[in-house]
Amino acid sequence: MARKKAKTKSTTPKKQPVKISFKLSKQQKIVLGSFLFLLGIALLFSFLSYFFSWQADQSTLNSLGDRSVEAQNWLNKFGAALGDFFIYQGFGIAAFALAVLVTLTGFYYFFDRPKKSLQAYWFWGIIVMLWFSVFFGFFAQSNALLGGMVGFELNDFLQDYLGLIGTILVLAFVAIVYLAVRLKLTPELVGQYLSRKRNDLKSEFDEQDDEISFEDTAFEKDNIELPVDDAADEDLEDFEEPVLKSAPAPAPAPPKPVVNEAPKPAADEEFEIEIEETIEEEEVEENLSTKLVQDFGEFDPTLELSNYKFPSIELLKDYTQGQSITIDQEELEENKNRIVDTLKNYKIDIAHIKATVGPTVTLYEIVPEAGIRISKIKNLEDDIALSLSALGIRIIAPIPGKGTIGIEVPNKNARIVSMRSAIASPKFQNAEMELPLTLGKTISNETFVVDLAKMPHLLMAGATGQGKSVGLNAILTSLLYKKHPAEVKFVLVDPKKVELTLFNKIERHYLAKLPDTEEAIITDNTKVIHTLNSLCIEMDNRYDLLKDAMARNIKEYNAKFKKRKLNPNNGHKYLPYIVLVIDEFADLIMTAGKEVETPIARLAQLARAIGIHLIVATQRPSVNVITGIIKANFPARIAFRVTSKIDSRTILDSQGADQLIGRGDMLFTQGNELVRVQCAFVDTPEVEKITDFIGSQKAYPDAHLLPEYVGEEGGTSLDIDVGERDALFVEAAEVIVTAQQGSASLLQRKLKLGYNRAGRIIDQLEAAGIVGPFEGSKARQVLVTDLNALHQQLNNE
Numbered sequence: 001m002a003r004k005k006a007k008t009k010s011t012t013p014k015k016q017p018v019k020i021s022f023k024l025s026k027q028q029k030i031v032l033g034s035f036l037f038l039l040g041i042a043l044l045f046s047f048l049s050y051f052f053s054w055q056a057d058q059s060t061l062n063s064l065g066d067r068s069v070e071a072q073n074w075l076n077k078f079g080a081a082l083g084d085f086f087i088y089q090g091f092g093i094a095a096f097a098l099a100v101l102v103t104l105t106g107f108y109y110f111f112d113r114p115k116k117s118l119q120a121y122w123f124w125g126i127i128v129m130l131w132f133s134v135f136f137g138f139f140a141q142s143n144a145l146l147g148g149m150v151g152f153e154l155n156d157f158l159q160d161y162l163g164l165i166g167t168i169l170v171l172a173f174v175a176i177v178y179l180a181v182r183l184k185l186t187p188e189l190v191g192q193y194l195s196r197k198r199n200d201l202k203s204e205f206d207e208q209d210d211e212i213s214f215e216d217t218a219f220e221k222d223n224i225e226l227p228v229d230d231a232a233d234e235d236l237e238d239f240e241e242p243v244l245k246s247a248p249a250p251a252p253a254p255p256k257p258v259v260n261e262a263p264k265p266a267a268d269e270e271f272e273i274e275i276e277e278t279i280e281e282e283e284v285e286e287n288l289s290t291k292l293v294q295d296f297g298e299f300d301p302t303l304e305l306s307n308y309k310f311p312s313i314e315l316l317k318d319y320t321q322g323q324s325i326t327i328d329q330e331e332l333e334e335n336k337n338r339i340v341d342t343l344k345n346y347k348i349d350i351a352h353i354k355a356t357v358g359p360t361v362t363l364y365e366i367v368p369e370a371g372i373r374i375s376k377i378k379n380l381e382d383d384i385a386l387s388l389s390a391l392g393i394r395i396i397a398p399i400p401g402k403g404t405i406g407i408e409v410p411n412k413n414a415r416i417v418s419m420r421s422a423i424a425s426p427k428f429q430n431a432e433m434e435l436p437l438t439l440g441k442t443i444s445n446e447t448f449v450v451d452l453a454k455m456p457h458l459l460m461a462g463a464t465g466q467g468k469s470v471g472l473n474a475i476l477t478s479l480l481y482k483k484h485p486a487e488v489k490f491v492l493v494d495p496k497k498v499e500l501t502l503f504n505k506i507e508r509h510y511l512a513k514l515p516d517t518e519e520a521i522i523t524d525n526t527k528v529i530h531t532l533n534s535l536c537i538e539m540d541n542r543y544d545l546l547k548d549a550m551a552r553n554i555k556e557y558n559a560k561f562k563k564r565k566l567n568p569n570n571g572h573k574y575l576p577y578i579v580l581v582i583d584e585f586a587d588l589i590m591t592a593g594k595e596v597e598t599p600i601a602r603l604a605q606l607a608r609a610i611g612i613h614l615i616v617a618t619q620r621p622s623v624n625v626i627t628g629i630i631k632a633n634f635p636a637r638i639a640f641r642v643t644s645k646i647d648s649r650t651i652l653d654s655q656g657a658d659q660l661i662g663r664g665d666m667l668f669t670q671g672n673e674l675v676r677v678q679c680a681f682v683d684t685p686e687v688e689k690i691t692d693f694i695g696s697q698k699a700y701p702d703a704h705l706l707p708e709y710v711g712e713e714g715g716t717s718l719d720i721d722v723g724e725r726d727a728l729f730v731e732a733a734e735v736i737v738t739a740q741q742g743s744a745s746l747l748q749r750k751l752k753l754g755y756n757r758a759g760r761i762i763d764q765l766e767a768a769g770i771v772g773p774f775e776g777s778k779a780r781q782v783l784v785t786d787l788n789a790l791h792q793q794l795n796n797e
């Protein structure tokens with residue numbers, strides 16, 4: 001498995017920086033440990049021997065390369081050189097600390113002990129070494145070996161600046177720091193220690209006195225029981241007796257002070273407190289998960305499709321070829337003059353004007369003369385539009401964060417922002433986001449990249465033909481270029497049946513579906529309800545997993561799973577993000593109403609932490625489609641051009657979307673200010689190329705399966721009263737029998753019914769024995785063969 005993983009890393013197309021791991025295997029630790037341990041011993045020997053042989057070996061140091069020269073050090077020339085380097089040139093006697101530290105390190109590695117306390121040993125060890133070295137530096141005149149060169153030089157340096165007293169004070173301070181921090185010595189502890197010593201001494205004296213008195217009475221050893229009986233409590237009897245009986249004459253001495261002194265302490269001024277030494281627990285670093293990670297490496301969710309190749313940028317078309325940002329000076333000048341003139345006509349003087357040329361619009365930022373009312377300029381929108389003879393002038397007064405007023409004027413020649421340039425931009429490529437989306441370019445030609453995971457859901461609206469489908473494709477393409485199939489799954493709902501069909505090819509890579517369904521892309525409203533409810537179940541399951549793993553969100557959960565801290569046997573698994581895309585929400589909400597709204601609202605409210613994100617698009621941004629509850633849970637919104645100010649308010653809570661110029665011109669908000677963005681253009685053939693490329697690669701055996709949802713239809717009671725039948729019951733029966741297809745959506749289409757009503761009629765048809773029972777995703781079986789049989793059956797009722 002480990003080998004396979006290594007292979008994955010090398011072939012994975014995503015350019016990730018190669019991670020260098022400094023983790024050692026058990027064997028490497030044994031080798032390194034024994035080496036360091038023996039090196040430490042060698043240092044000890046060479047240092048020790050250096051003190052006896054350094055004078056004799058002085059000359060040897062100059063001819064180390066000469067094989068014939070012998071040194072007297074126990075480790076010969078090597079030992080002599082080490083001793084000279086660490087003791088004479090280095091730290092003097094204190095260099096022994098170094099040898100001890102190296103030995104200790106070897107010991108730690110050999111036995112694979114946690115390294116935390118080792119770091120403390122090194123830190124304090126080096127301080128102690130330097131301290132002694134500097135301290136012995138005072139005696140360098142009498143013996144240079146005591147403090148070594150380092151000690152002498154440091155001592156000299158300190159004395160140059162602080163003088164002798166200053167240096168002594170610094171050393172004293174460092175010593176106090178060491179005693180207080182490392183040895184945890186406090187004045188109280190020292191006091192207690194001294195008083196204990198004093199007590200010991202005192203009791204020693206007392207004992208001596210007792211011994212003397214014992215000696216005096218030693219001859220009375222046979223009847224020694226008598227005085228003890230007098231003094232001792234009853235409880236002590238059973239413990240005293242054997243001692244007294246078996247012990248020779250002086251033996252009774254020890255119990256005596258115990259017996260006599262035990263009740264005393266209350267009266268005794270200096271009773272001691274015994275402080276039990278506490279041993280600091282070492283942290284257990286090496287638990288099962290780190291061991292698993294050590295042995296197998298981190299869990300790699302991409303392993304199953306390890307050879308998966310991300311689509312290359314070449315699959316996208318470059319629409320901007322030869323169309324780099326061209327600033328039409330004449331157009332700019334003309335527009336500027338017209339703006340200035342129009343405003344002048346209304347007695348608005350301008351202090352300053354600045355233009356920023358974007359892909360589709362140019363922003364003229366004006367600073368009006370002092371005393372001009374902002375509302376006055378805002379009201380001139382139509383007049384400026386008229387004088388510039390341009391549609392879609394938008395006035396931003398004032399521009400948030402700037403003290404200026406913005407007038408956005410469409411360019412005569414709008415430029416297409418190609419998806420290729422957006423994907424290739426460093427901003428997108430280097431985006432450290434969970435679900436990065438590149439939506440296009442802002443007015444200042446910056447690539448606009450946002451994180452879907454942070455939004456956490458997105459609402460898109462725009463009149464037909466203004467670029468919604470292209471926008472959805474741009475979003476999906478962004479994710480396809482950044483996320484491995486193991487990391488994200490799409491649930492695509494496409495009632496229009498044409499827009500998202502291209503993504504069918506990547507079903508087994510990127511799509512999620514209900515079990516037992518054939519097509520992953522959902523076009524049928526009944527299935528939408530099932531899928532939404534299934535996603536709610538998935539959400540609840542994921543919350544349970546997160547709770548069990550004590551993770552706050554999917555990111556933390558997956559990080560824990562990758563570190564092998566969660567046991568797959570307990571149901572834990574790597575959780576991919578799920579992005580639910582609904583193209584044409586209006587249609588859905590009109591036909592299914594609450595049945596769709598409720599699970600969507602639930603998902604929107606709760607699903608952010610567990611990685612389910614919703615993208616809902618609609619042509620009709622009216623209040624009965626984008627209801628209050630939906631709006632409240634979709635803070636991030638995109639508005640393409642809409643036809644009325646009211647629509648703009650419904651989607652954005654402000655006007656502006658009605659003044660856009662279409663063809664991907666959009667406004668984006670994430671709850672606060674509006675950003676005007678030209679949506680990146682990705683054409684159907686480009687999406688087709690990408691899905692072909694991905695689809696041709698090795699895939700998972702099936703699409704990602706969502707939990708099963710058993711709809712209410714499954715348990716419908718069959719005893720529906722004949723009198724309670726729907727007015728359209730007979731008509732519906734005829735439709736079903738003629739088409740020989742028992743589906744509610746057929747009734748919806750043919751009889752123009754809502755989903756609920758159609759569902760009810762199907763239940764009634766089932767009760768009447770015209771269609772069979774609910775069979776999951778398949779249409780119900782029609783039990784009546786033709787219209788004649790149907791009428792006969794109905795007449796017989």
Ligand SMILES: Nc1ncnc2c1ncn2[C@@H]1O[C@H](COP(=O)(O)OP(=O)(O)OP(=O)(O)O)[C@@H](O)[C@H]1O
Nearest residue numbers: 416463464465466467468469470663664679680681
């Ligand atoms: N970002 C864009 N850049 C340039 N042209 C665009 C862009 N987006 C859309 N267009 C143009 O507008 C046309 C319609 O776009 P699109 O199909 O996305 O509209 P729509 O809003 O989805 O319409 P409908 O709701 O009817 O499906 C496209 O064929 C394209 O010519």
